Every structure is written in C-alpha cells, then in structure tokens.
Amino acid sequence: MSILVIMGKNASIRSVVVALIVLLAPSQLSAQSKRPNIIFILSDDHTYQAISAYGNRYVQTPNIDRIAREGVRFNHAMVTNSICGPSRATLLTGKYSHKNGYPLNEKKFDNTQQTFPGILQKSGYQTAWIGKMHLGTLPRGFDYFSVLPGQGKYYNPDFISTPNDTVRMNGYVTNVITDLSVSWLNGRDTSRPFMLIVGEKATHREWLPDLPDLGAYDSIQFPLPPTFTDSYKGRKAAMDQDMTIAGTMRLKEDLKVHLDYGKDAYGEYARFTPEQHTPFYQYYEGKVSREFDSLQLSGQALAEWKYQRYMRDYLSTARSLDRNIGRILHYLDSTGLAANTVVIYASDQGFYMGEHGWFDKRFIYEESLHTPFVMRYPGVIRPGSVTAGFMLNIDWAPTLLDIADVHTPADMQGVSFMPLVDGKADTSQWRKDVYYHYYEYPEPHRVPPHFGIRSERYKLIRFYGPADYWELYDLDTDPQELHNIYNEAMQKKTIAALKKRLLQLTREYDDKEAQQLLQAANK
Template sequence: MSILASMLKITNIRSVVVALIVLLAPILLSAQSKRPNIIFILSDDHTYQAISAYGNRYVQTPNIDRIAREGVLFHHAMVTNSICGPSRATLLTGKYSHKNGYPLNEKRFDNTQQTFPGILQQNGYQTAWIGKMHLGTLPEGFNYFSILPGQGKYYNPDFISTPNDTVRMGGYVTNIITDLSVSWLNGRDTSRPFMLVVGEKATHREWLPDLPDLGAYDSINFPLPASFSDDYKGRRAALDQDMTISNTMRLKEDLKVHVNYQQNKNSEYGRFTPEQLAPFAQYYEQKISHEFDSLHLSGQALTAWKYQRYMRDYLATARSLDRNIGRILQYLDSTGLADNTVVIYCSDQGFYLGEHGWFDKRFIYEQSLHTPFVMRYPGVIKPGTNSNSFMLNIDWAPTLLDIAHVKAPADMQGTSFMPLVSGKGDTTRWRKDMYYHYYEFPEPHHVSPHFGIRTERYKLVRFYGPADFWELYDLKNDPQELHNIYNDPAQAKNIVNLKKRLKVLITQYDDKDAEKLLKN
C-alpha cells in the first residue's frame, strides 16, 4: 500500500470517528441530563410514631404517606448518633461522628472536608441547601444556599443566603422554606440535574404551630404510651437524665401557658407582627392558659395534662410540615419533573413522644434510634415497597451518589442501600446489626455518653463518662426496654458473643475512643 493510500485510509477512519462523535453527542448529553434529580427533605425531631404511614391512627400525614405509598417505607432506618447537628454532619459525609469531627451540637463543622454535595457538584449537578442546617458554618459544595442561623425561628425568621446576606423574611418558617425551594427550582439551569436539600425547622422545640393549625388536635385525647410511667428501675442512665415531661418540660416556654409576649425583638414572640400575634396569643391565653388555671392540677394529673398539650402542639407543628411536602410534590407533578426526581423524606433522628415519660432524643433506645425514612424513585423502586433491613444514616450519602451514578469515596463508611430497594444487586451480605455512639454530656439533658450494638433481637450498651456500666435488652420479650438483663446469669454466653461482635464493629468503623473503653 502506498503512503498516500495509507494516509487516505487514516483520514477516512478519523472522519468516521468524528461523525460518530457528532451523532452520539446529543445522545450522550441526553443521558447526562436524564440523571435523576434529587430532593432530600430533612425535618428536625419529627419521629416515626407521629406519621400515619407508620401506623399512628390519631394523625394524618397524607403527603409523607404518599411518598411511602409510591416508593419505599423503611422500618429500620436508624441513626448513629441521635442528635441534630451530628446527624446532618453524617448525612453530608457518610461518616460516623468520630470520623467527621462533629460529635456534639453547637460546634463548628469542618466544611472543608469532602461531602456528597461537593462531589455531586464536581460531577455536573446543581446543588442547593435551603432551610435549617445548624452546623455552625456556612455550606460548602453548593451552588446556592439560604439557611437559618442556628436553630432559626418559627415566625418571621432570618435567612443567610448566597452571597452571605442575612435577610428577615415575613411569614411562617415552613412555608418560607417551601417558597424559597420552589423559587430556586424555577430559576435553576434546566440543562443539568439538581440535588436540593430542604432543611425543615419543624418539629423542633418549642413547637410553635402555624396559625391555621392552632388547635388542630385539641379534640383528641391521646393515650399515654405504655412506658409513660417508667420508674427506670435497674437503668441508672435513664434515671439520671433531665428530659422528662413531668420535670423538664416548661409550662411557659414549651407549652405557652401565660407567655410574656412583650419580649425583645430577637426573641421568638418579639418577631410576631400584630396580625400574627393576635390569633396566636388569643388561642394560648384565652383558651389554653384559662384551661390550665381552671383545673388546678398537680402531680400525675399535671404531667398527663402537659403530655396532652405537648402532643397537640407537636403534631400541629408537623401538620404544616406535611402540607408543605405536598406543595413540593405538587410542584414536581405540575412541572413534569416527578418522573425523573427522587424524593426522600426523613428526620435527623427519632424523638420521644412520652415513651419513658420523655421528650427529646439522644438515647440508643428505640424511639430516638429509629428515624422515619420514605423514598420515591419512579421506575426504579416499586410502589408499596417495605424494607425491614438495618439502614443507617451513614448510608445516605453513598446512596445519593449511587443514584447520580457517581462512585462513593472509599473513606465513606456507609454503603448504598439501592440494592435493598431496587431488586438489583446482592443483598445477602447486608448488615445484620448496627453500631451507635452518643457523646454530648452533661448539657442540656444530662444523658450519659454511651455506645452499643443493636441486633435483630438484642441491644447491648456501654455507658461511660461519670457513669460506668452496661445494659442489655431483649427486644423480642421486652420491646419497651424496661428490663435491663445484663446481670442475668442466663445471658452470660449471649453477652460474650455480643461483646465480640461489638468489638468487630468498633474496629470496622475505627472508633479509637470506644476501643479504649471496651478494654477497661
């Protein structure tokens, strides 16, 4: 073959390659644009017991239920450290608290570390966080953010927005967060997929409902949980805490009995407009405070009354949360985005609704260990799916990357749970137990730090700090976790096996502090 013929052959091959690239480019771009969008709705302290999809027959959460009905409901979604800020840090990093450096609330999260939104951003996604973040630093890895400073306020809240401007916005916080989310979605670059975190303030203490929801549950007399009058026998950590409805919950601040509405402008009530304050104060002064005064309560009767008020305010606050989730779902329906958008609803952890006589979270006990988690992924997750597998919040970041077809970094400690819900992939080696570690002590609720293992049947816990003791629960025979059987001689062999498995998990997740304590 002559040199000229060879050159012509090469030229023809190059022409064919160029032509193929030209032909395939729209297809490749289309495939890229069809990567699913993600909306991750993260509430605060909204527990699974307060959701009708999880069996509560006294409340209606139709929009959360819709996500579950059209996708999957997780029955054993659990957190690795049941407290607000650390849970968000775990969401971002896919790591336990001892690895992401954020074990306690009210600290500064290291926002220079690798997070899943930053990875998505590097791989072509538009990313945004709107609402509550509560990590002491501004978001990194986001194209846009508009976040509440700290805990934020329910009425007329401040928002810190790109590029770091603080603006006070009129209205109720849950509605405003939805307004901002829809506004961002309307203004996004439609040629690229997006990932939006909607960070809700609801249902955080002190549970201020939106005006249309005042008194929404006043006609319901909620039954006391089976463990409401727990005496904490044999459980020193449970006995020493400071989170009871009877003693810790405050009449004025938490339950709005005889509130002083004439406070400074930076307080919750100092932000109210006259138009907002009139119906709010009328409800709590003329109805609730008057009722309290007329009853002359004390002792167990007072505690029971406080419980009813707590439940009614908490659930009324959750009512606007569910309503606004409905607004987001309706937006997706009306814009044609629903078919290619993954929607997740979950909370940063569970919460006690009177179980053990408590509110708040922190303990490894079931109601704060579990978190609600529902997810809709059209065309991938079969509607009406239920999952009973152990899924942890360290799994959230790897899963979101998996959905976006991006490989998770090796140092993320979680695993994508998509094989559990998609029907594809090997699930035979999925975890059969989980590891937990809580740190914050003594403020604000005097819960001793502890770590432990939860298996299908048993829970073994080591409390430390000023405390130094173990607890063991048989969840099959004692689902309320009222009987610590650690000192039962019949459990000796079981305890040895559980401690061996606990040690394996501590080593697997590289928890050096727990490893040292386990040797003592």
C-alpha cells in the same frame, strides 16, 4: 439542529414558546434521564410515631404517606448518633461523628472536608441547601444556599445566603422554606440535573404551629404510652436523665402558658406582626392558659395535662410540615419533573412522644435510634414497598452518589442501600447489626455518653464518662426496653458474643475511644 416555526395569523407568542418547549423537550429529557434529580427533605425531630404511614391512627400525614405509597418505607432506618447537628454532618459526609469531627451540637463543622454535595457538584449536578442546617458554618459544595442562622425561628425567620447577607423573611418558617425552594427550582439551569436539600426547622422544640393549625388536635385525647409512668428500675441512665415531660418540660416556654408577649417577650414572640400576634395570643392566652388556671392540677394529673398539650402542639406543628411536602410534590407533578426526580423524606433522628415519660432523643433506645425514612424513585423502586433491612444514616450519602452514578469515596463509612430497594441484588449478606455512639454530656438533658450494638434480637450498651455500667435488652421479649438483663447469669454467652462483635465494629469504624474503653474493661 435547525428549527423552523411558522406563525399563523392568530398565533400568539406564548403558543410559539410552547411549541419550542415541546420540540426541545425530548433532547432535554434524554440528557436528564441518565441521571435523576434528587430532593432530600430533612425535618428536625419529626419521629416515625407521629406519621400515619408508620401506623399512627390519630394523625394524618397524607403527603409523607404518598411518598411511601409511591415508593418505599424503611422500618429500620437508624442513626449513628441521635442528635441534630451530628446527624446532618453524617448526612453530608457518610461518616460517623468521630470521623467527621462533629460529635456535639453547637460546634463548628469542618466544611472543608469532602461531602457528597461537593462531589455531586463536581460531577455536573446543581446543588442547593435551603432551610435549617445548624452546623455552625456556612455550606460549601453548593451552587446556592439560603440557611437559617443556628436553630432559626418559626415566625419571620432570618436567612443567610452569603457570608454578609442576612435577610428577615416575613411568614411562617416552613412556608418560607418551601417558597425559597420552589423559587430556586424555577430559576435553576434546566440543562443540568439538580440535588436539593430542604432543611426543615419543624418539629423542633418549642413547637410553634402555623396559624391555620392552632388547636388542630384539641378534640383528641391522646392515649398515654404504656411506659409513660416508667419507674426506670435497673436502668441508671434512664433514671438520671433530665428530659421528662413531668419535670423537665416547661409550662411557659414549651407549652405557652402565660407567655410574655410584650416588647421584652421570650424567644421569637417579639417578632410577631399584629396579624400573627392576635390569633396566637387568643389561642394560648385566651384558651390554653385559661384552661390551665381553671384545672388547678398537680402531680400525675399535671404530667398528663402537659403530655396532651405537648402532643397537640407537636402534631399541629407537623401539619404544616406535611402540607409543605405536598406543595413540593405538586410542583414536581405540575412541571413534569416528578418522573425523573428522586424524593426522600427523613428526619435527623427519632424523638420521644411520651414513651418512658420523655421528650427529646439522644439514647440508643428504639424511639430515638429509629428515624422515619421514605423514598420515591419512579421506575426503580416498586410502589408500596416496605423494607425491614437495617439502614444507617452513614448510608445516605453513598446512596445518593450511587443514584447519580458517581463513585463513592473509600473513606465514606456507609454503603449504598439501593440493594434493599431495587430488587437487583442478593440481600442475604446485608448488615445484621448496627453500631451507635452518643457523646453530649451534661447539657442539656444529662444523658451520659454511650456506645453499643443493636442486633436483630439484642441491644448491648456501654455507658461511660460520668457512668460506668452496661445494659442488655432482649428486643424479642422486651421491645419497650424495660428490663436490663445484663447481670443475669444465663446471658453470659450472649454478652460475650455481643462484646466480641461490638469490638469488631469499633475497629471496622475506627472508633478508637470506644476500643480503648472496651479493652480497659477486659483487663
């Protein structure tokens, strides 16, 4: 193709560049329109109860809400193992923890195994991971990465972009991750489609807000969840855990009451610049700690005060997360990429916001099993869609391959969820139950290993290891999972049917450990 540009007397070089872009754009758009770009924003511990699109009336998450409003909201997106690193391993591999070899945190993920980014890379996509990965190894299958070591820090975080290159970046981690993401997008090869994973640290414990968000929710008195004072009657695992706001949550480290900000400061506070230190110190020492001292609380009153502080810090930390999602959406709008870019926002799992008196996750119970998931796909997903279909995080990788028109390997255990959202397929045969398996014990929260099945109405759970018992819940009559009905005589037929289906699922997903436990129980 030949292009002739005639410059007039007053023409500028910039005008000529713009003209060239306009002339070239149709061919580039035509090439890219066949395969969309993908941005997957994955937060840490940001639960659906903390998002206004999911019904929270006390917070506003306008940018996450925008993705839902312009695309689809999943009401039953669920995880297969509710814990951070294993959830990311499942995203990469499309497999359960027992198949991808990463059932526990703080291990080393086998990055030589097949992953969806590596498959996309081989098919012509540019791939990048920026932010938190937390898998004990560096990414493979990516053209570019810049990741936090381990959990990473909220303020002035380090980033690794090659095995021997660790750089400290000044600023707040969520802002820095967005800066790095936009920089990579600006420098990418525009002749190829891209797939970018934005791995957010927020809202992981210990919930450090960005400076503009300090005290953002101090004027709100959050209502206690109905189950905040749960007695755990009839539920041994719930009774024996170590994740309560009242007892486990720490005043100093978690809620920043009388922190040490000196040179031997706890955690990352020694990293603070003077500009960061002053407002942080003034807020937590001058206001929060002073309030705590003046109230002289104990017992239930102290637990409720801790809950309010937890909510305010957690949600203030989430404000920057949502704001930076808005920055990414604005970038796509301003560059013309929005029309051909799939945008997904999800969290690695759910989280407790005081339900049952807890924080953290791990259990198969609803608040930690469910994860927020919203997705925008212009021209394919009808804006404002909502689906109640059962979707699992093993489905994420196959779906992204499907979107890119790439074959899903046979050993991936999930399936593309596009039939739930594109309106082109019969969903009557879609899954009606899900399988779950959690492993990590005893540290850090003493939740015993367990596996189970969640159907449309029931949840059957087998606790093992240090425990040896079953639980059954009727979610129609007991959505808060307060009444374990496993030992009720009238449930025998239901239990038999659920156990039969549970065994089928362990075989389908080749979970030999669970199969052995089930078979031993039947002897």
